[in-house]
Amino acid sequence: MPSQRSVVILLLVAAIVAGCNEPVGPGNPNIRHYRQNTVDASHPRMRLVLGSENLVGKVALVDVRFGSAGPLPRAEVAVQNLTNDRYTLEYMYRWEDRQGFSVDVNPVWKRFVLGPREIKSFQSVAPMPEAWSATLTVRLPDDRFIQQERSSGR
Secondary structure, X not given: OOOHHHHHHHHHHHHHHHOOOOOOOOOOOOOOOOOOOOEXXXXXXXXXXXXXXXXXXXXXXXXXXXXXXXXXXXXXXXXXXXXXXOEEEEEEEEEEEOOOOEOOOOOOOXXXXXXXXXXXXXXXXXXXXXXXXXXXXXXXXXXXXXXHHHHOOO
């Protein structure tokens, strides 16, 4: 039987890994406000990644939906600006099979502008029927994350 200390440590680790997805601050009731970590894996088929900690609390990835386009899986995620600022951002979808192996041949970053309090939805159709889950990453174009990817040859 696990000790009480082991149980407490396990619960703390679970809370940290689960992240925070709680409403923050007052605001327009038509706009949902969430505080989130840079990675949200709460959806069984979609992982949402903010490529910069500077976007946490400013941009939210919400409303994950899955469907199909003929035999191919299709995903849609809304990107929501929680501020009165205008952002130039980039997004990229990456698809994986049920075992977690990448099925994308050459995913590309796509640039977009998100105005104050604006919500935009982005869809992606998987490149093959075997695709099961996806990762949507949103980042600032000048983020250090980009430099790390380029220097590592990804």
